[in-house]
Amino acid sequence: MTAIVDYNGVRTTARLDALSEEVAPGDYVLIHTGFAIRRLSAQDGEETLRLFDELSRSIGVDSSVGDDAGETGPTSPDNPSDAT
């Protein structure tokens, strides 16, 4: 099973047989050497930013992150291609 994926405007095919999650058109996936290895969600991306702030606060950093600190939205939450 394969999917058409878009990486910064480049369209290519990715195999889905190494993926444990169900995916549907419009989902974000992490790709490694032509295979999707993980579905990524916008919620998990937001959760990550929350974890960063929580850590800074727990260490005693005076963190006041305003709305300008980062938009969140359903675009590629990661650099999904090259990794070890």
Added chain:
Amino acid sequence: MSAGFHFSDPKRARDLGDAIRILAPPDPFKIVHVCGTHEMAITRNGLRRFLPETVDLLEGPGCPVCVTPAGHIDMAIAMAEAGAIVCSFGDMMRVPGSERSLDGARSAGCDVRTILSAADAVEIAAREDREVVFFAVGFETTTPMTAAVFLDGPPENLSVLVSHKQVPQAMGALLDLPESRIGAYLAPGHVSTIIGTAGYSSWLEDRAIPIVVGGFEPLDILYAIALILRQHRDGAPEVENGYPRAVSSEGNPAALSLIDAVFETADVGWRGIGTIPNSGYRLRPEFEKYDARMRFTLELPEERGEIPGCRCPEILTARAVPTDCPLFSTRCTPLSPVGPCMVGSEGACSIWFRYGGRESL
């Protein structure tokens, strides 16, 4: 990109930098990562300037092509000389074997092809009548793809030279080397997507050092370093997930079962380190018919692992940084590399050459 998650946003980077400074250990503390993509992100973004004086952050054996032993490259070249089409990833082409590289073999008339995916090797084999050898390198992130291809029943003229490796075992072996002094590991993000945080527990549980999985955006890395330093401060070392949006505790079961269906664990050699027990793979007996080594009678040169003057063995074991090597950027450059770490795009020397090493940051 206009919209999206800002995993490099300066405000959060400053906050995490402050957290790292507050958590600075009083005594020298060495953090080692094992991933070329981490080194790329750290060096390109100048993240070492966020580190306190006492903290060192080094790349260990994180470049799969760099740790591929010269003897395996010799085998791939010998297969090409025997008439096979040898396919591998681009980084592999220029890594020196005992006498020359795959690129050198290609210049001498051998059919050596660069591919982007294991699936490309299948397409080549389907088009060609000759034997096609896939020289399969990479860590746990890449091994499932090789497995998927051979599980699919590929063309009969396709075989594989298996050089896949397992990261946690190498992390364990590094701790036992003399002078290693490793205080903590920043564990690789996408290897961990496959093996999960559980993948480290069995090999490293009794080691009592912080092991924190990190992602690849600048903030991910700063966050993981802060988690490491917090564990160190609290004297509570454990395996911790700093990249939960892409990593779970159990990993990716579909990918793990692909690996398990085709491969079994084997002792394998790592360039610069030597043989590490259980740190690689061999084909299971039912897949041995695809073993390239069974298909060719090879005449191999004497393996020459050591390169005079090259400090790659110490760099690959996180006991030196590129600028410690007298050849770095003098005799050894990406255009004319001497050692594997200057060849692989994930090699520490290649990355420091491109983006500048610690001194210039």
